[in-house]
Amino acid sequence: MATKRSEIKTELKKALKSGEIVPYFQPMVGIRTGLLVGFEVLARWLHPQRGTIHPDVFIPVAEQADLIGELTETILLQAFAATTALKRDLNISVNVSPIQLRDSSLSEEIARAAAMASFPLHRLTIEITESALVDNLELAATIAGKLKQLGVKLALDDFGTGYSSLRNLQALPFDELKVDRTFVSSMIQSRDSRKIVAAVIGLGQSLKLTTVAEGIENETQADILRWLGCDVGQGWIYGPPVAARDLSKIIDAPMSTSTHTLHDSPASDLITCIEPLPSQRLAQLQAIYDGAPVGLAFVDADLRYVSVNQRLASLNGISVEDHLGRRLSDVMPPTIYKKVEPYLQRALKGEAITGLELTRPVMPESPEPVTLLVSHQPARDEGGEVIGVSVAIVDISERMRVIEALRASEEHYRHMVEFNPHMPWIMEPNGNVIEVSPHWEEFTGQTSEQTLGMGWKNAVHPEDLNRLLPTLLASLQSGDPFDLEYRIRTKDNHWRWMRTRGNPRRNESGEILLWYGSTEDIEETMHLKQKLHETEAKLEALLKDKAFGMTSRETS
Template sequence: MATKRSDIKTELRKSLKSGEIVPYFQPLVEIRTGALLGFEVLARWPHLSRGVIHPDEFIPIAEQAGLIGELTETILLQAFAATAALNSNLHLSVNVSPIQLRDRSLPRQIRRIAEYGAFPLDHLTIEITESALVDNLDLAGSIANGLKDLGVKLALDDFGTGYSSLRNLQALPFDELKVDRSFVNSMIESRDSRKIVAAVIGLGQSLKLTTVAEGIENNTQADILRWLGCDIGQGWLYGPPFSVHDLPKVIAAPMPATSRPLPGSSASALVSCMEPLPSQRLAQLQAIYDGAPVGLAFVDTNLTFVSINSRLADLGHFSAEAHLGRKMSEMVHPMVYTHIEPYLHRALAGETITGLEIRKPTWLRDPDDVTHLSSFRPARDEAGEIIGISIAVVDITERKQMEDALRESEAHYRHMIELNPHIPWIMGADGKIIEAGPRWGQFTGQTTEEALNMGWQDAVYPEDLKQVMTIVEASLESGDALDVEYRIHTKDGWRWVRSRGKCRRDRDGKILRWYGCTEDIDECVRLKQALRDAQAELAALQSQHSFHETLSPSKY
């Protein structure tokens, strides 16, 4: 093994001088849009006889042999030259060895290489591993500040896998925070890994650092990271490391589309929840909670209150603080809890419960006769696992009272209509009956359904129908009030009726509906006819009497 390392060390010196060690480029992509932002520059040694020698094998040898500075210079010179030739505005990111963070000349070396390669240093990010900061944090801080003075950005690499990470974040002027690939690779299967990734991203957002996730291999990982608000991603999903010869082709080609909604979530919701910082999200949620016109709460899978707004808390005369950490079974009236418990377990099983009415006793403890409308929706984490129930409760007592009053009013007026001898009807602008009162069926023997549209004509005395339709059509055309008398067939034979109606117009004067009623005038018609007959008989008698007087001789 020692001989092999010695051989590699010897060949490494030669390869550095001959330019055999070359840069490879792995895409850095904006997770939200899929836009190509730049590349991480990686060292590759395609050995002529040994094949590709892995960086994990030759970089420790370069550090031991004091060649790491020369290796960094060789790689950066080639990378700067390649990107400068393309006139691209892309950023480059490169790792530096922990040994280099003990070398005060590193900032000068980086500046010299950039000047030689005509590369803008504000487009360069130096990645520092946590292990590089263990030995001498003060010296590392001095070198980091020197790099920052040049405009170079700094990234803390493999965050969470090293030592005293929070102290390092606070001590050095980092711009980026990189989530280690080990957490990204396992976060689909491991909830703990997801929580770690979420915590790292949230920490970066709180500190106003750009967050970068390594090792993204599939769309599901990208979707979760996008939902969590991670800024930049790299991994095989966006492309493997490639040589300088493929650089123009990769820059010109579009990145694969990876933006998709998570199951049960809309794309717009995913994007919108990425924008604010965690503190802003919390403030927004608190404002929504406090200002919502409905009672809101969140309970975990043990049915313990995690959050509750004052509107819901006030329904039970307990403060919001008194609910937190307490089980629903402790805070909700026993009769109510017995009623809603099955629905809560259904929600924990994934079912959304809406429109659940809870009537006296109320949601918590209130002696008044009240009604609440409740919904229980399962809340899921970024991987779709149920983590609790979102509860919404609204007081619909007034609405229920209005509904009861309307039902009572409807029954009242329906009873009045049923007792009313008049038969109400509604006719469309086209002359077709839309609705008829229930007495129509009682009066004619024709069902209400049979009378709709033009079916009512079947009950009209055939000799009257033509006159009736002439009057109806004239009113439909002119909009004048409708008033027509005719005979209809009833259970008692033919009877005279009178139909009257007026139209209702819109703002433009267009007729919308006709509203009217039909009344039984048969007795009136018969009385009028009897009166006319009596008057005719009386007139005849008077005429006969006058004639006899004319024929009688005069006494004088």
């Protein structure tokens, strides 16, 4: 064994100089979206005689031979160059040796390698195993602090396999929490593994850490992780580690993602065995979100979209995937965000906000202003702490347009009735009046209750009623318009002549729905007619007298 290690050590020195140590890239995918977010970089030794040698064989030798720093630098330089050439904002994740967390110059070495390849360090995640933190946590914290100052993110790898995980999580400024592959691979068969995975994801969410699951091999595992709220996954389901030359193929190829319903998945029976952690409850609500006609979203305490349904995405004019992980301020129009941000902050303090009405400005996909009714409900964990805000949005634009049109119509009608000398009315096909102008009461003294139905007859002169009713009934039966003249008793107990005209309104089949008409005061017109008749009678009599006189003179 010693001889073999010695041989590997000798060959490893040569391999580092000859370029046999190369990075391989394993895809890391957003579990909820199925989108490629980056790669984990894994070292491979392409030995000319032995073939591909995996890191678990040569990394221990490199650590023992004090070659780990040179090896890491070699891998980083190649990884930075390969991903920079892709011209895509993809992240890379690299695991450093526990020995390197004792080297105070680690941050300078990483910065130097990134500068040589013009790689932005905010896209780099350094993975730290728990075993690296056992010997000197204080020194590790110092080195981690320097890395954070560079913009590098930190991930705690193999979480749950060590003995001091919670202490480590508290001591170092981690950004990501990785669920160890041993729990992921066994969670279908083991209820305990499922509970551990759920607990780790729930812990990561509570600490506002991105959760990454390793070793995902099938859709059932992906389903469980997705419904538990895990953020990122990697494993053979998304693709094996590939050489730098194959990166473009990975980017162009569609990723596998579980988009079918959990009910149709083998995971449906497994998920019910997990205690209802906050992450699970949030995941279960996703099915309701997706089918709701109301725009729904869950935003975290940093006002980032965690979950969005299709309706809300449509209201915002971008896809669901383009919401996730982004701040509301980056998605919403500035004028709208400025209005809602105070309410969101109040919700994060525990206040429920309902009935907030907002008008969104005109957008290219919406040429008319959109009126939204918004509510913000604080979401709490089991301890009562607010962990985010549930947002519900209803597009009430059409309703507001109808209300405004109705208001305008009512205003128009009110003015029309107020200034119109006629008294409009509506009558059913059987002759019952169902609506009458307020002027009728002012004119006759009859209230609307006394007038509706057939009560209007009580104001009609008895002589005219006997003449009016047969004509009205004949029109109701034939559907022909009617035009009636009659006298009614006024509120000061006088009789005045009125004229009523009515026309039917029919449906598409010709059936009469209602009769519409109006009644007007024609007293002055009738007086004029009477005077005209009297004048005509006098003129006729005068002409007759004149004609008679002329005849008499002729006879004499």
